[in-house]
Amino acid sequence: MERSSSVIQPVQQKHPGKPKEVDEKKEDGKLQVEQETTDEVLADQKVMAGEAQDRRNIWEPSVYYALGKESFYFAGHGISIRESLDTYGALIWPGAIALCQFLENNQQQVSLMDKAVLEIGAGTGLLSIVASLLGAWVTATDLPDILSNLTFNLLRNTKGRCRYTPQVTSLCWGQDLERDFPYLSFHYDYVLAADVVYHHDCLEELLKTMRHFCRPGSRTTLLWANKIRFQSDLRFTESFKSSFNATLLTELPQHEVRIYKATAK
Numbered sequence: 005m006e007r008s009s010s011v012i013q014p015v016q017q018k019h020p021g022k023p024k025e026v027d028e029k030k031e032d033g034k035l036q037v038e039q040e041t042t043d044e045v046l047a048d049q050k051v052m053a054g055e056a057q058d059r060r061n062i063w064e065p066s067v068y069y070a071l072g073k074e075s076f077y078f079a080g081h082g083i084s085i086r087e088s089l090d091t092y093g094a095l096i097w098p099g100a101i102a103l104c105q106f107l108e109n110n111q112q113q114v115s116l117m118d119k120a121v122l123e124i125g126a127g128t129g130l131l132s133i134v135a136s137l138l139g140a141w142v143t144a145t146d147l148p149d150i151l152s153n154l155t156f157n158l159l160r161n162t163k164g165r166c167r168y169t170p171q172v173t174s175l176c177w178g179q180d181l182e183r184d185f186p187y188l189s190f191h192y193d194y195v196l197a198a199d200v201v202y203h204h205d206c207l208e209e210l211l212k213t214m215r216h217f218c219r220p221g222s223r224t225t226l227l228w229a230n231k232i233r234f235q236s237d238l239r240f241t242e243s244f245k246s247s248f249n250a251t252l253l254t255e256l257p258q259h260e261v262r263i264y265k266a267t268a269k
């Protein structure tokens with residue numbers, strides 16, 4: 005089955021959607037990083053988000069924040085993240101920062117170079133940006149409402165800097181997975197998830213989504229970083245451990261963040 009036309013369509017290659025390498029403009033052996041104005045980024049973003057943003061909104065947040073900007077330095081690059089109004093997904097969460105640090109510091113253990121990577125609940129896109137800078141072909145996903153800011157941040161921080169242009173598309177946990185990401189066509193080496201577990205009603209759907217992409221025979225590795233906040237985090241962790249072969253990769257006690265690696269049982 006083909007993906008619906010509303011989703012940003014990948015080009016069929018080794019992995020569905022894995023595009024050709026970005027042309028790197030080199031002069032005197034140096035990579036020329038294209039400088040883009042915010043207007044250009046916004047124009048690109050409008051096109052991408054318009055294509056991706058026609059799915060049903062199923063989750064309405066109740067917390068509203070002021071517009072802000074955060075700066076980071078990962079994988080040899082400054083990263084500027086626009087946080088936004090409205091939703092949990094427009095803020096950077098500790099799980100994302102912890103997983104970015106882990107990926108940067110453990111590139112031999114987890115090599116993302118030329119790997120197909122899916123991020124679920126990508127939020128502002130920080131983790132997807134770092135995975136792209138580390139050489140992965142990334143598809144960043146979240147609820148439709150989140151995609152505009154996600155696309156803006158991805159474009160702003162990856163254009164001209166990455167081997168592969170990251171993709172953005174809507175993925176509502178548990179919904180239309182086989183229609184939009186048919187298992188036989190969509191294979192990812194890594195699925196990334198940061199702070200996707202907190203107090204919400206979609207934990208079963210979240211686990212179903214993880215299982216869809218990380219099933220026996222898939223050779224997909226799931227990397228899940230989570231700050232422990234509620235009983236629901238602990239309950240989900242138990243379900244997660246019984247669903248997958250899970251290993252605790254690291255624990256950051258000062259932030260109460262744990263990072264797990266999991267493969268299908």
Ligand SMILES: C[S@@+](CC[C@H](N)C(=O)[O-])C[C@H]1O[C@@H](n2cnc3c(N)ncnc32)[C@H](O)[C@@H]1O
Nearest residue numbers: 093096097100125126127147176177198199206
């Ligand atoms: C706490 S935020 C974490 C964002 C980002 N991963 C980070 O760590 O900065 C949780 C993310 O999960 C997304 N999310 C919540 N419920 C979802 C659902 N049912 N389907 C898809 N994404 C969902 C939210 O939109 C949000 O981006």
